[in-house]
Amino acid sequence: xxxxxxxxxxxxxxxxxxxxxxxxxxxxxxxxxxxxxxxxxxxxxxxxxxxxxxxxxxxxxxxxxxxxxxxxxxxxxxxxxxxxxxxxxxxxxxxxxxxxxxxxxxxxxxxxxxxxxxxxxxxxxxxxxxxxxxxxxxxxxxxxxxxxxxxxxxxxxxxxxxxxxxxxxxxxxxxxxxxxxxxxxxxxxxxxxxxxxxxxxxxxxxxxxxxxxxxxxxxxxxxxxxxxxxxxxxxxxxxxxxxxxxxxxxxxxxxxxxxxxxxxxxxxxxxxxxxxxxxxxxxxxxxxxxxxxxxxxxxxxxxxxxxxxxxxxxxxxxxxxxxxxxxxxxxx
Amino acid sequence: xxxxxxxxxxxxxxxxxxxxxxxxxxxxxxxxxxxxxxxxxxxxxxxxxxxxxxxxxxxxxxxxxxxxxxxxxxxxxxxxxxxxxxxxxxxxxxxxxxxxxxxxxxxxxxxxxxxxxxxxxxxxxxxxxxxxxxxxxxxxxxxxxxxxxxxxxxxxxxxxxxxxxxxxxxxxxxxxxxxxxxxxxxxxxxxxxxxxxxxxxxxxxxxxxxxxxxxxxxxxxxxxxxxxxxxxxxxxxxxxxxxxxxxxxxxxxxxxxxxxxxxxxxxxxxxxxxxxxxxxxxx
Ligand SMILES: Cc1cc2nc3c(=O)[nH]c(=O)nc-3n(C[C@H](O)[C@H](O)[C@H](O)COP(=O)(O)OP(=O)(O)OC[C@H]3O[C@@H](n4cnc5c(N)ncnc54)[C@H](O)[C@@H]3O)c2cc1C
Ligand SMILES: Nc1ncnc2c1ncn2[C@@H]1O[C@H](COP(=O)(O)O)[C@@H](O)[C@H]1O
Numbered sequence: 001x002x003x004x005x006x007x008x009x010x011x012x013x014x015x016x017x018x019x020x021x022x023x024x025x026x027x028x029x030x031x032x033x034x035x036x037x038x039x040x041x042x043x044x045x046x047x048x049x050x051x052x053x054x055x056x057x058x059x060x061x062x063x064x065x066x067x068x069x070x071x072x073x074x075x076x077x078x079x080x081x082x083x084x085x086x087x088x089x090x091x092x093x094x095x096x097x098x099x100x101x102x103x104x105x106x107x108x109x110x111x112x113x114x115x116x117x118x119x120x121x122x123x124x125x126x127x128x129x130x131x132x133x134x135x136x137x138x139x140x141x142x143x144x145x146x147x148x149x150x151x152x153x154x155x156x157x158x159x160x161x162x163x164x165x166x167x168x169x170x171x172x173x174x175x176x177x178x179x180x181x182x183x184x185x186x187x188x189x190x191x192x193x194x195x196x197x198x199x200x201x202x203x204x205x206x207x208x209x210x211x212x213x214x215x216x217x218x219x220x221x222x223x224x225x226x227x228x229x230x231x232x233x234x235x236x237x238x239x240x241x242x243x244x245x246x247x248x249x250x251x252x253x254x255x256x257x258x259x260x261x262x263x264x265x266x267x268x269x270x271x272x273x274x275x276x277x278x279x280x281x282x283x284x285x286x287x288x289x290x291x292x293x294x295x296x297x298x299x300x301x302x303x304x305x306x307x308x309x310x311x312x313x314x315x316x317x318x319x320x321x322x323x324x325x326x327x328x329x330x331x332x
Numbered sequence: 333x334x335x336x337x338x339x340x341x342x343x344x345x346x347x348x349x350x351x352x353x354x355x356x357x358x359x360x361x362x363x364x365x366x367x368x369x370x371x372x373x374x375x376x377x378x379x380x381x382x383x384x385x386x387x388x389x390x391x392x393x394x395x396x397x398x399x400x401x402x403x404x405x406x407x408x409x410x411x412x413x414x415x416x417x418x419x420x421x422x423x424x425x426x427x428x429x430x431x432x433x434x435x436x437x438x439x440x441x442x443x444x445x446x447x448x449x450x451x452x453x454x455x456x457x458x459x460x461x462x463x464x465x466x467x468x469x470x471x472x473x474x475x476x477x478x479x480x481x482x483x484x485x486x487x488x489x490x491x492x493x494x495x496x497x498x499x500x501x502x503x504x505x506x507x508x509x510x511x512x513x514x515x516x517x518x519x520x521x522x523x524x525x526x527x528x529x530x531x532x533x534x535x536x537x538x539x540x541x542x543x544x545x546x547x548x549x550x551x552x553x554x555x556x557x558x559x560x561x562x563x564x565x566x567x568x569x570x571x572x573x574x575x576x577x578x579x580x581x582x583x584x585x586x587x588x589x590x591x592x593x594x595x596x597x598x599x600x601x602x603x604x605x606x607x608x609x610x611x612x613x614x615x
Contacts, residue, residue, distance in 0.1 A: 015502040078480065102501035106483045109434065109468035113475040118435060118563030121466035135567065140464055148567040192480035192514075196496070196507040203503055212603045237604050255521065261462060262371065262520075269603040291599055293592065299580065309596060310580045317585035325589050329608050 004155065005038025008093040009061070010084065013044070013052040014075060014103050015202070021099030023168035025161050026060040028126055029097060030169065035128045038094060039063050043087060045080055047073040057177030060169050064177055065091070069184040074198065075103065076191045081110040086185060088115055093156050095134050097126075100160035108160050117154035122162045124288075133157070141284065164210070164267065208257065213239030214268040214289070216259055217247060218282075220275015220296060220315050224252040229319045230274065236326050242266060244282050260285045272322075275315035278303030295319075336387065336394045338380045339449055340456045341441060341473070342373035342413060344406035345463040369409040372458025374525040375518045380456050381417045382523065383490055395419050397449060401429060401440055410542045416526065419541065422448075426547035432558035434468035440558075441469070442476030443550050454495065455515040459484055470517035481515040482508050486522045 007029040012022050022042070029040045041063040042056040053064050067083055084107065088096060096111070098104040100122045112119035120136035127135040129150065134157040136149045151157040208214050215234045221227040227247065234241045242259040243252065259266055261281040267288035274295050276282065283306060286292070294307035295318045304310040311318055344367040369377075377398065384394040398413040400406050401424040410421030424444055432440060445452060455477070457470035467483075474481030487498040493512045499519065500506075510516075547556055579595075581588045593600070593608070601608040 014504070019502065077483075102484055105467050106471060106501075109466075109471040110475050112468075113435065113438070113472045116435075116563070118433060119468060120564060121434075121464075121468055136564075141462075145569050145571055147569045149564050150567055151564050154563040192510060193482060194509040196509055198504050198506045200504055212605070237600075238606070239604075270600060291596075291603075293596075299582075304580075305578065308577055308579065309592065310578060311588045311592065312580060312582045313585050313588050318589060321585045321589035322592070325593055326608070329593075 004092050004094050005033075005036055006041055006063075006091070006093040007033055007036070007038060007095045007097065008041050008043055008065075008088070008156070009056075010096065010098045010104065010107070011042045011044035011049070011052055011056060011064075012099045012101055012103055013046070013049060015101065015200075016052070019099065019101055019163055020168055021101060021104075021161065021163040022056065023059040024163070024166040025097050025099060026056060027169045028161075028166040029095075030060040032095075032126060032128055032134070036094070036132055041065060041093065043084065044068075045072050045083055046075075047071075053179060055171075057179075058171045058173055058175050060175075061177050063180060065180050065182060067182050067184060071184060071188070074195055076193065076195070077106050077110065078189055078191050078193065081107050081114065082189050083185070084111045085114040087182070088156060096156040096158045098158070098160045100162045104160050108158060112158050115154075115156070115158075117156060117158055118149075118151040119158040119160070120149045120151075121160050123159045124162050124165050126159065126161070134159070139287075208240040208242045208259065208266050209264050211240040211266070212269045213237045213272075214242050214259075214266050214270075215239050215272045215274070216242040216244070216276060216286075217252075217274045217315075218244040218276030219246045219250075220277075221247070221252075222275070222316060224250070226316050227252040229316065229323070233272075233319055233323050233326075236323060239268075239272075244276055244279075273303050273307070274319055276303045277301050278306060336392065336454075337397065337449065337452045338383060338394060338454045338456060339397045339399055339445060339452045340373070340377045340380045340413070340418070341458075341469070342377060342398050342400050342409055343370045343458075343461050344368070344400065344402050344409045345370040345461055367405055367408060369412055370458060370461045370463070371525075372460050372462070372518070372520060373409075374458075375520070375523045376456040376458045377413055377416065377418065378523040378525040379485070379488055379516075379518050380454075381526070383454075383488065384417065387490070397422065397452075399441060399444060400424070401432070401437060403430070404544070407542065407544065414542060421542040423542070423544045424546075424550065425544050426550075428547045428552070428556050429558050431562065433562035433564045434464075434466050434472055435564070436558050436562050438469050438472035438476050440550065440552075441473055443552070444545065445477060447551065453493070453512045454490075455479070455513070457515065457517045459517045459520055467517070470515060474515040477513075477515070479513045479515055480510050481517070482510055483517045484519045485516045486519050488516055 009025045039062045042061040043065045098108040123138045125137040136159040217230045243257045248258045265285040269290045271289040271292045292307040293309045294303045295311045295315045299312045347366045347368045396418045397420045398418045460467040482497045484499045485497045489496045
């Protein structure tokens with residue numbers, strides 16, 4: 001029998017190779033379970049997912065609940081949330097964690113509502129408090145504020161977790177896990193949404209959200225022509241190019257590169273910010289960068305005060321200088 | 333012909349750029365903040381306005397109702413919505429409703445819709461507000477109303493009592509269909525909002541189509557307390573600490589680049605995943 005201490009993780013394998021968020025959450029769940037007791041369990045719906053079940057066990061799941069049926073081949077939010085709710089009601093885990101992919105962010109709120117429990121969105125950390133409750137740590141205002149949230153009375157405690165937050169465990173092919181296969185309930189709801197087409201096109205580029213090195217440029221780069229230098233630098237460094245809003249509006253680069261409140265949040269290991277003033281709408285989205293190098297003529301720009309290294313110089317000249325330095329010194 | 337009813341949920345959020353910001357502690361004083369319409373709610377409103385316009389070209393009537401829950405000050409965004417083309421605005425406002433989490437926010441919004449707009453055809457929401465950033469209110473509202481919902485729409489086509497939605501989620505490009513009534517949340521990059529004509533907001537003030545509704549009128553019982561009744565509770569809020577050295581480098585471009593590689597070459601080469609020769613000495 002499952003006790004009320006188990007931690008469940010919803011298996012989100014839809015975009016598996018691009019997103020390893022389920023494995024990342026399993027790793028954290030293993031850590032949490034060390035203080036709360038209970039088992040780390042994965043839950044998988046679909047058809048023909050044995051490969052993923054094995055993968056979850058190899059990455060920390062002690063138990064995997066599986067509902068495998070041809071009727072579940074295509075993901076459908078109503079069907080999947082109905083099943084998830086049914087399983088939680090039957091086995092009563094203490095905690096249910098879901099990756100904050102779009103899939104997860106669509107399904108988790110509905111499951112929480114059906115279970116009449118709370119849900120914290122897009123957590124960047126999870127802890128256990130002295131009373132054994134799950135502390136859900138989530139940013140708001142684009143990372144400018146962090147809130148610690150609990151679900152004092154309702155169970156399960158639910159949270160979606162931002163991809164890339166936790167480090168997955170090393171694959172252990174010898175790990176043993178219990179697999180519990182369940183049949184599709186007979187009272188499944190009729191799906192009200194019809195899928196006309198669904199085409200999987202994994203993006204080739206890492207994208208600025210995932211890149212370890214991001215090179216952002218602002219209006220201080222001067223012109224579209226000069227801005228292009230940043231692409232050369234990015235290619236040399238295995239990085240991606242991002243930009244501020246005026247740059248995107250001026251069409252120096254596409255909207256995909258916009259970093260900030262209206263664009264993407266990034267969390268590279270190193271961020272090079274060229275000619276950027278550091279308006280809050282922009283800097284809100286770079287709070288998670290590990291190391292920031294800012295280049296600006298103005299030593300008092302906000303961006304310079306946020307930086308680990310603030311270089312007071314011309315952005316174009318420094319960009320060319322770094323390109324030259326790397327070309328001359330790279331080891332193949 | 334029956335009037336087609338679109339209800340758009342819009343929220344007022346603090347204007348972060350205008351926030352009274354304490355740069356030392358990195359905290360902001362929310363109560364002093366100036367408000368604006370949440371950017372994602374604006375996109376939802378824009379989607380509604382475009383549907384209304386398309387239908388008008390075919391001689392079909394559409395009513396757009398904007399619904400918001402928030403403090404009395406949030407009336408402003410209803411006037412703004414009205415000046416942009418909404419027909420009617422309702423603000424659900426009561427001290428007892430302050431501090432609601434997404435579970436209770438969706439409960440309260442649904443309560444009004446069930447009571448006052450039970451014949452709504454299409455409910456539109458933003459995909460994620462700029463302050464709380466949960467993206468949960470839309471899906472939870474659909475659940476409360478027992479209607480289907482499609483998230484992250486890039487484009488909505490109305491076909492009689494049905495919508496066809498294009499969306500791009502987690503590397504899947506999808507086309508979905510849903511019978512109405514239903515709820516759609518609008519993607520952050522879709523339906524670029526229009527700007528209000530100058531003086532438009534002024535005109536909107538003349539109207540009586542914007543009303544405020546309190547907890548009692550919603551039929552919530554007198555013990556109702558959003559903070560107490562929310563399943564989640566905020567333990568504390570803090571600003572992420574900056575533990576930066578903030579080293580300043582000055583000089584010629586060549587000199588600063590040399591210095592950069594000399595002192596930080598290791599960090600750079602490890603992030604690059606490539607080795608740099610003699611890290612520093614010669615660069
Ligand atoms: C609702 C709203 C949402 C917004 N969302 C976003 C968003 O998502 N992302 C975003 O980026 N912005 C956003 N903005 C805009 C934001 O407020 C700023 O206007 C923008 O980030 C500024 O971009 P910038 O730093 O490139 O330009 P500027 O502020 O003009 O700064 C240019 C900088 O370059 C420096 N400089 C000039 N010449 C040189 C040189 N030769 N060498 C070195 N340095 C030089 C200057 O000293 C200055 O600091 C938003 C604004 C609003 C109102
Ligand atoms: N207080 C509110 N009043 C009206 N609509 C809201 C409110 N909170 C959220 N919404 C709607 O739900 C969307 C997503 O909000 P959130 O779940 O807070 O990120 C918003 O874009 C609005 O459309």
